Amino acid sequence: MVDATLRILVIDEDAVRASIIEDGLREAGYVRVSVITEMRELLRQIVQADPDVIFIDLENPNRDVLEQMFQVSRSVRRPIAMFVDRSDTASIEAAIDAGVSAYIVDGLRKERVKPILDMTISRFNAFNRLREELDRTKQALEERKVIDKAKGILMRSRGIGEEEAYALLRRTAMNESRRVADVAQSLVTAAKLLG
Amino acid sequence: MDARATADIRPGGGGREGEGREGTTVTIGFIPLLDCAILVAAAEKGFAEAEGLALALVRETSWANIRDRVALGHFDAAHMLAPLPIASTLGAGGHINAPMIAPFSLGLGGNAITLSEPLFAELEAEGATLADGPAAMAEGLAALVARRRHSGAAPLTLAMVHPFSGHNYELRYWLAAAGIDPDEDVRLVVLPPPFMVDALAEGQVDGFCVGEPWNSLAVARGVGAIVTTKSALWRQGPDKVLGLRRRYAEEHPDRLAALLRALHRAAAWAGDPGNHEALARLLATPAYLGGSAETLLRALGGRIVRRHGQARDFVPDFLVLHDHAANFPWQSHALWFYSQMVRWRQIRFDPADAETARMVYRPDLYRAALGPLGADLPNASAKVEGALRHPTPVASRSGRMILGPDGFFDGRLFDPDDLEGYLLGLGVPV
Numbered sequence: 001m002v003d004a005t006l007r008i009l010v011i012d013e014d015a016v017r018a019s020i021i022e023d024g025l026r027e028a029g030y031v032r033v034s035v036i037t038e039m040r041e042l043l044r045q046i047v048q049a050d051p052d053v054i055f056i057d058l059e060n061p062n063r064d065v066l067e068q069m070f071q072v073s074r075s076v077r078r079p080i081a082m083f084v085d086r087s088d089t090a091s092i093e094a095a096i097d098a099g100v101s102a103y104i105v106d107g108l109r110k111e112r113v114k115p116i117l118d119m120t121i122s123r124f125n126a127f128n129r130l131r132e133e134l135d136r137t138k139q140a141l142e143e144r145k146v147i148d149k150a151k152g153i154l155m156r157s158r159g160i161g162e163e164e165a166y167a168l169l170r171r172t173a174m175n176e177s178r179r180v181a182d183v184a185q186s187l188v189t190a191a192k193l194l195g
Numbered sequence: 196m197d198a199r200a201t202a203d204i205r206p207g208g209g210g211r212e213g214e215g216r217e218g219t220t221v222t223i224g225f226i227p228l229l230d231c232a233i234l235v236a237a238a239e240k241g242f243a244e245a246e247g248l249a250l251a252l253v254r255e256t257s258w259a260n261i262r263d264r265v266a267l268g269h270f271d272a273a274h275m276l277a278p279l280p281i282a283s284t285l286g287a288g289g290h291i292n293a294p295m296i297a298p299f300s301l302g303l304g305g306n307a308i309t310l311s312e313p314l315f316a317e318l319e320a321e322g323a324t325l326a327d328g329p330a331a332m333a334e335g336l337a338a339l340v341a342r343r344r345h346s347g348a349a350p351l352t353l354a355m356v357h358p359f360s361g362h363n364y365e366l367r368y369w370l371a372a373a374g375i376d377p378d379e380d381v382r383l384v385v386l387p388p389p390f391m392v393d394a395l396a397e398g399q400v401d402g403f404c405v406g407e408p409w410n411s412l413a414v415a416r417g418v419g420a421i422v423t424t425k426s427a428l429w430r431q432g433p434d435k436v437l438g439l440r441r442r443y444a445e446e447h448p449d450r451l452a453a454l455l456r457a458l459h460r461a462a463a464w465a466g467d468p469g470n471h472e473a474l475a476r477l478l479a480t481p482a483y484l485g486g487s488a489e490t491l492l493r494a495l496g497g498r499i500v501r502r503h504g505q506a507r508d509f510v511p512d513f514l515v516l517h518d519h520a521a522n523f524p525w526q527s528h529a530l531w532f533y534s535q536m537v538r539w540r541q542i543r544f545d546p547a548d549a550e551t552a553r554m555v556y557r558p559d560l561y562r563a564a565l566g567p568l569g570a571d572l573p574n575a576s577a578k579v580e581g582a583l584r585h586p587t588p589v590a591s592r593s594g595r596m597i598l599g600p601d602g603f604f605d606g607r608l609f610d611p612d613d614l615e616g617y618l619l620g621l622g623v624p625v
Contacts, residue, residue, distance in 0.1 A: 041399065043384060061387035063257040064357050067288070068385040093267050101259070 002029035003112045009051035010120075011036045013060060017127050021055065024123045030116065043068065053113060054103040055120050058096065066103055091117060098124035143181035150184035153191050219450055222251045224261045224273035227484045228388065229407040229494055230302040230435045231274045232474055232516060235483055237461035245460075246453040254482070257387065258357045265440060266293035272454070274301060275438030278532040281552045282359040284441075287542045296444055297436035297529070298451070298560040299458055303521045304426040305434050305514040306362055307410040307499070308369065309419040310402035311395050314339075314351070315502075318422075325501050325508075329423040329604040333373035340380050354386040354394065354403040361425070361434045364535040366404040369428055372605045377539075395419050406434070407494040407514070408486060415490070417503035424499070426512045429580075431519060431601040433528045436556075444560065455564035459522060466517025471495045512599060519599040520573055522561075527577035527611040529556040534609070534617055537625070544625040549614055553577075571596050580609040 008030055012018040018035045025033045034049045036042070042065050046054065056063055091114075095102055098121045104113055147169065154165035169187075173180045221243075225231040237243045238250035253270065255261050262283055264270045277297070286292030310318070323335040340351060353370075355362040367377040377383055386394055391409050394400045396418040403409075413419035425432055437458065444451050465474050471492055479488035493499065497513030500506070515521040533552035537544045558576040566572060574590040581603045589598050603609070609617055615625045 039390075058260055059256055061256040061389060063259040064387055065385045067259050068358055089267070092263075096263055096267055096269070101263070 002115070004029055004031050006030060006053060006112065006116065007032045007034070007049070007051045008116060009034050009036065009046065009049045009054045011039075011042070011046075011054065011056040011060065011062065011066075013037055013039065014057065017057070017124075020127055021120055021123050024119055025116065028115070028119055052105045052108060053116055056101050056103070057124075058099045058101055063101060069103070091121075094121050099128065100124045143184075146181060146188055147184045150187040153187060219247060219453075220249045220251055221271045221450065221454055222253060222269070224253050224255045224264055224270040226255055226258065226261065226274055226388075228274075228305075228435075229478070229484070229491060229514065230305045230516075231483070232465045232478060232495075233301050233458055233462045233522075234274055234437075235477060236465040236474060237457045239477055240461065240464060242461040242464070243454075243457040246457045248450070248453055248457060250457075258360070261438075262293075265295065265438060268440065268443075271443055272437055272439035275436055276357055276360040276362075277433045277436045277528065278359045278361065278364070278536070279357070280436065280438040281529055281532055281555045282536070282541075283438075284551060284555050285536075285542060285548055287536060288358060294441040295438050296441050296555055296557050296560070297438050297524050298444070298557040298564075299437040299455055300433050300522050300524050300528075301435040301437060301458075301516075303431045303433055303515040303519070304424065304512055305494075306365075306404060306406040307421045307424040308366060308402065308404045309395070309410045309413050309421050310336075311398070311400070311419055312417065313398075314401045315420040315422065325420065325422070325505075327422075329369055329427050330372065332422050333369050333375070336370075337373040337375050340375050344380065350381050351401040352382040352384060352399070354384050354391060354400045354405075356388060356405055357385060358541065359536075361432065361532075362404040362406075364532065364539070365425055365428050365432070367535070367539060368603075369423065392416060392418065408484070408490045411490050411494060411500065412486075414500050414503055420503075421499060421501040424510050424513055426497075426510055426514075428604050429601075430512055431515065431521075431599050433525070436524065444557075451560065452564035455561065456568060459565050459568065459570060462517040462522050466515070466521070468496060515599075520571075520596065523573060524556040524558055524561055525577060526553045526556045526558065527580050527609065529553050530577070530611045530614060531580055531609050534614055537618060538621055538623050544615075544618065544623075546614075553611075566592070573598075577611045579611070581606070582608055 008025055010018050010021050010033065012021070012035070015037045018037055022033050022035050036045050036049070039062050042062050054066065056066060095117065100120060102117055150169060151162055151165040154160060154168060155162060169180055169183055173183045176183065223234055225234055234250070234252060238252050243250045258276055258279060261273045261275060262279055265273050266283065275297070280295035280297045282288055283293050283295045317339055318335045321335055321338060323332060327335070343350065353366060355366050357363065366383070370377045370381065375381060384400065386400065386403065388405050388409050391403045391405050392413045395403065395413055396416060410421050414421060425434065464470055475488040475492035475495060478484045478491050479486055484491065493507065494514060497510045498507040499510050499513060501508055529552050530549065533549055536542045542548065562572050571591050571593045573596055580601060583598055583601045586597050586599055589596055618625045
């Protein structure tokens with residue numbers, strides 16, 4: 001049973017990731033979701049949003065700003081505790097592994113918050129996988145370009161065809177136990193040095 | 196040798212227990228501040244390797260991450276704010292209750308209080324100068340704070356780095372000594388160190404207490420003046436420690452002893468002024484602090500430019516990495532931090548908690564690891580803080596250890612055996 005009345009705040013400088021989390025929460029039926037991507041005057045923005053649950057990404061140095069909210073202070077309405085249940089180390093570990101930290105208003109019942117926590121963790125993980133995939137694709141593209149360049153150099157300097165040039169690169173890589181892309185990169189660098 | 200070569204560890208922490216050919220890997224989190232110097236020296240100058248350890252130094256962005264990753268076992272140990280392992284062990288502040296220990300201090304001093312140029316100009320108009328001691332400077336500030344209150348102006352905003360930091364306590368101590376209530380008369384906020392200088396330049400904060408190089412960077416930009424240093428507030432005051440899970444120490448006693456030996460030798464190297472230039476260059480590489488080696492070198496030598504365009508001041512004991520038993524985890528330091536947690540209502544006074552706090556600092560482990568090296572060790576595990584006005588010989592294994600002057604600027608003594616008396620003396624009910 002989704003508790004639509006909960007106010008959820010997502011703090012993330014990565015606006016794409018923040019909107020993926022926000023969409024996930026809205027799709028799940030949480031309507032009171034707000035997002036902070038601009039970190040100036042963070043504490044004031046948080047007080048204004050008045051959230052029951054806060055998510056912040058771990059790369060964000062502003063996690064330490066949130067630590068202040070644990071303190072009894074005039075500037076914050078309520079003391080806030082970290083995580084649903086301090087003894088629930090599995091959830092804490094899953095969150096940290098995914099790259100997110102959660103802050104929950106003290107006294108909120110575990111069952112109200114657990115589904116939100118789980119959903120956010122899974123969205124963070126999905127985002128991480130997407131980013132890794134994107135990085136791999138980018139890297140593959142870059143390597144493709146370097147290999148093409150290296151083939152071109154070989155074809156010109158040795159007067160061989162494209163297929164033969166690639167075979168030569170591959171054979172060299174195998175003999176030296178290196179990757180084809182690495183051999184290609186060395187060749188391109190060497191060619192640059194030799195003019 | 197190269198920390199970056201081994202630093203490629205997934206946040207989940209795979210391979211921490213690896214016993215590779217280059218030795219046992221110990222994963223250590225750090226925040227890019229000048230006083231991570233001993234850890235960097237241990238990893239880069241062969242001290243860890245000589246002990247059969249490969250240090251994987253992992254740069255972190257927040258003290259909260261440092262604490263949580265040590266608690267969850269992602270990191271075997273970390274560069275920690277000196278009060279943080281105590282807070283974590285006591286479960287103070289609503290966090291995971293994770294028993295931690297601090298067997299080694301990573302340095303004394305190293306931070307400072309900087310006020311914005313406009314605010315310092317106001318103080319100057321009232322007769323303050325940079326030559327003023329911390330007491331006079333705070334009195335001047337108190338007069339300004341009172342005037343602001345009467346005129347209905349917004350209270351001053353001062354930043355520090357974490358609620359459980361030496362910075363928080365020394366800033367509060369300094370303000371309170373002049374009658375400024377840090378919770379009522381000013382706004383204290385937390386800001387991550389890399390944002391401090393911009394916040395000061397933009398007028399979001401009127402001053403801050405932070406470790407180097409951030410004070411010097413504010414001065415270099417002409418947006419702030421360093422009005423006092425930790426070494427002036429509490430000479431030989433502790434700032435960062437090596438923090439780790441108590442369980443890790445119990446499960447890997449030999450590995451921890453090897454790490455402490457490596458850190459001891461690294462500290463001796465890093466604390467030697469003859470090595471400061473090499474150390475500054477090392478720390479200025481992008482994997483660690485980045486930025487200007489020149490600024491770091493000045494801070495290492497305590498040659499501080501306190502205001503833009505002025506000559507360097509020599510600040511004695513600005514950052515002590517090794518001398519005067521700087522690495523010894525005095526239990527009186529742990530108890531002083533505990534007293535400040537009580538003083539500022541972060542926790543309620545409880546003699547059992549005080550004892551737990553004392554036992555977070557582990558001189559026994561320090562002695563056991565470093566005794567066999569012939570390192571000189573103080574006989575006592577705690578001392579009356581503020582009692583030494585001059586360099587003083589104290590009882591030690593070799594019988595001739597010299598501790599530096601360690602006074603608080605207001606002359607108050609902290610007797611670790613009379614915590615309640617100390618708190619009552621500060622007007623704190625216990």
